[in-house]
Amino acid sequence: MNKLTLMLAASLISTSIAGIAQDKKQVTEDYMRSSLYTIIVDDHGINGNGNAKGAIIKETFYKTPLPEKFNDHNLDKALRSFKPSQYQVTDAEIAAVGGKEDGGKKKGGFGKAMGKIGKSVASDVTVGVVDTTNTDKVTAQFIKFMDQNNIADRLIAKWFNAGKYNAATQSPYNMELIKERGLYNASTFDKDIADKSTRGRAMLEDAGENLIGNTFVVGLRFNYVNKEEMAKALGAGSNSLLGQAASVAGRGYVIKTTAFLFKLEWNEEAAANFYTKYYNAKDANAFLKSGLFKVKLVGTETSWADVQSTTFSKVSEKELVERATVRAIDNVIAKLQRKFEPFRTKTPLATTEPEITAFIGMKEDVESGDKFEVLEKTEDPETKIVKYKRVATIKAEKNKIWDNRFEADIEQAENAANKSGEVQKIKATSFSGNAKNIYPGMLIRQID
Numbered sequence: 001m002n003k004l005t006l007m008l009a010a011s012l013i014s015t016s017i018a019g020i021a022q023d024k025k026q027v028t029e030d031y032m033r034s035s036l037y038t039i040i041v042d043d044h045g046i047n048g049n050g051n052a053k054g055a056i057i058k059e060t061f062y063k064t065p066l067p068e069k070f071n072d073h074n075l076d077k078a079l080r081s082f083k084p085s086q087y088q089v090t091d092a093e094i095a096a097v098g099g100k101e102d103g104g105k106k107k108g109g110f111g112k113a114m115g116k117i118g119k120s121v122a123s124d125v126t127v128g129v130v131d132t133t134n135t136d137k138v139t140a141q142f143i144k145f146m147d148q149n150n151i152a153d154r155l156i157a158k159w160f161n162a163g164k165y166n167a168a169t170q171s172p173y174n175m176e177l178i179k180e181r182g183l184y185n186a187s188t189f190d191k192d193i194a195d196k197s198t199r200g201r202a203m204l205e206d207a208g209e210n211l212i213g214n215t216f217v218v219g220l221r222f223n224y225v226n227k228e229e230m231a232k233a234l235g236a237g238s239n240s241l242l243g244q245a246a247s248v249a250g251r252g253y254v255i256k257t258t259a260f261l262f263k264l265e266w267n268e269e270a271a272a273n274f275y276t277k278y279y280n281a282k283d284a285n286a287f288l289k290s291g292l293f294k295v296k297l298v299g300t301e302t303s304w305a306d307v308q309s310t311t312f313s314k315v316s317e318k319e320l321v322e323r324a325t326v327r328a329i330d331n332v333i334a335k336l337q338r339k340f341e342p343f344r345t346k347t348p349l350a351t352t353e354p355e356i357t358a359f360i361g362m363k364e365d366v367e368s369g370d371k372f373e374v375l376e377k378t379e380d381p382e383t384k385i386v387k388y389k390r391v392a393t394i395k396a397e398k399n400k401i402w403d404n405r406f407e408a409d410i411e412q413a414e415n416a417a418n419k420s421g422e423v424q425k426i427k428a429t430s431f432s433g434n435a436k437n438i439y440p441g442m443l444i445r446q447i448d
Helices: 002-011 044-050 055-063 090-095 110-122 135-148 151-159 174-183 186-194 198-210 227-237 240-246 268-277 317-339 408-417
Strands: 034-041 071-072 215-226 253-264 297-305 346-353 356-358 371-379 387-395 431-432 443-446
Touching: 002 431, 034 055, 044 055, 044 215, 055 215, 055 317, 090 135, 135 151, 135 215, 135 297, 151 174, 151 253, 151 297, 186 198, 215 227, 215 317, 227 240, 227 253, 253 317, 297 317, 387 443
Parallel strands: 034 071, 034 215
Antiparallel strands: 215 253, 253 297, 346 356, 346 443, 356 431, 371 387, 371 443, 387 431
16 A cells, blocks of 8 residues: 555545534435446347337436435446447356356246246247346356446546546546545545555545445346236246246236346555556546456346336326336345345434334335344544444334335325225334434444
8 A cells, every 4th residue: 555655645635534423313414335337238128029118218227316325436328338249258258157146046036937937938939028148148248348348447537537637636637536425524635645644544445445446337137028928938838837927917017127236346456556557647548448447246136127007007108117117227226235245235214213214115125024233433533534333233124114116106196096005104114123322324234
C-alpha cells in the first residue's frame, strides 16, 4: 500500500468518515452500499419466433432503476446489452465455468424438471417453451464479452470519474465519487492522504475493500413463456412431472429470468499498478485498453414471474408484461443475495417499538423464519474508519411479510375488486427478537 499512498499523496486525494451518529428516531440512509452494473442478454430468449413481448422486456430493463440498496454503476447503454452469438467460446472455456452455476447446491423445482425433460421434448413443442440453453456456455460468452470490451477497466474508470485532464491534480481522474459513496468527509479527505497519516492509509484500504471491491455485474437472460404450452411440455416429458405441469397450468405467460453474477476483482497489487501507471496519465484511454482488471464469476440463479391475465386487470397487456419484468429482475437479484453472501445488502431498521420492522419484504425474497443480524456502527478512534458489529439477531415473522413487489398495491386492488383477494394492510415486515439493545436506523443483513 506504500506506492498507492505515495501516489495519492502527490495528487492530494482521499478520505475521512463523515459523521456517523445515528438518529435513533429516524431510519438512516447513511451507509455504504454495494455498486451494481446490469446487462441484458439479447438472444432468442426474447427475440425468437417474432416474440413481440421481447421489445417490451428490453425497454423495461433499460428504464427500470436499480434496487435502491445498490449504487448505480451502470456503463453506457451500448454496453448494457450482450449478444452471445457474437462471442464464440471453446469447449475448454465452457468447461472452465462448469459447476459454478448452482453455487454448489442442487437444482429444484422447474430447473430440475426442465433438466430432466431435455432437448427431446423441446423438439416437439414451440421453441422457447422448454429452454435448453447451456448456462455454462452463456457464462463463458459473458466472460469473453467483458474481457474483449474491458468492462472491468471501465468499471474502475467510472469509480475515478475518468474524464478530461485536470492540470491541478495532473490526472484525468478524481476521487469525488469515492468520497460521496464512502461517506467520507470531503473537507479532510485530501489532507489526511497528503499528510500520509494513519487515518489516510486506513481510509484508502477501506475504500478499496468496502467500495470498489464490492462492485458487481449482473447479467440477465429472459424467456417469455406460454404457460399452457409449458404445462404440455412438462407433461409430455415424463408422467412423473405432471405435478410440475400442474403448477403452471392455466392461461397466460411467465417470464423466466436467469441471472449471471460477477464480482470486480480489486486487490492491492492491481490497485498499486493503476495508481503508479495510469492515475497521472494525460488521458484515460490507455487504461481503458489495459486489461489490468478482471471480473470473477460468483454464480447464477433463476426465477419466474407470472404475467397476470388481462381478464382480471384493467391495465394493458404491455403494462402487465412490464410489471412482470420488474418483478422478475427484483426476484432473481433477491435470490442471488440469498445464495451468495458477498452479494447481500444491508437494510435500516424502521421501528423497534411496539414491533421490530424494516422496509423489506417479498421483493427481497424474505420468507417466514428468515434470520437477520442487527449491526451497530463502530468507529476506530484513530483512523475514523467505520466497522459493523453484530449486536442481536431477529427473525421474520409468519404472516407479517410485506408485499412490496412492483405495483403490488395495484394488483391487490384489482384482485379485491374481482373478489379474488384483498388489499394488504402491512406496510413493513415484522421481526421477532429482543429489542432491548437495538434502535431504528441500525442495519440488518440476512444470515444463513
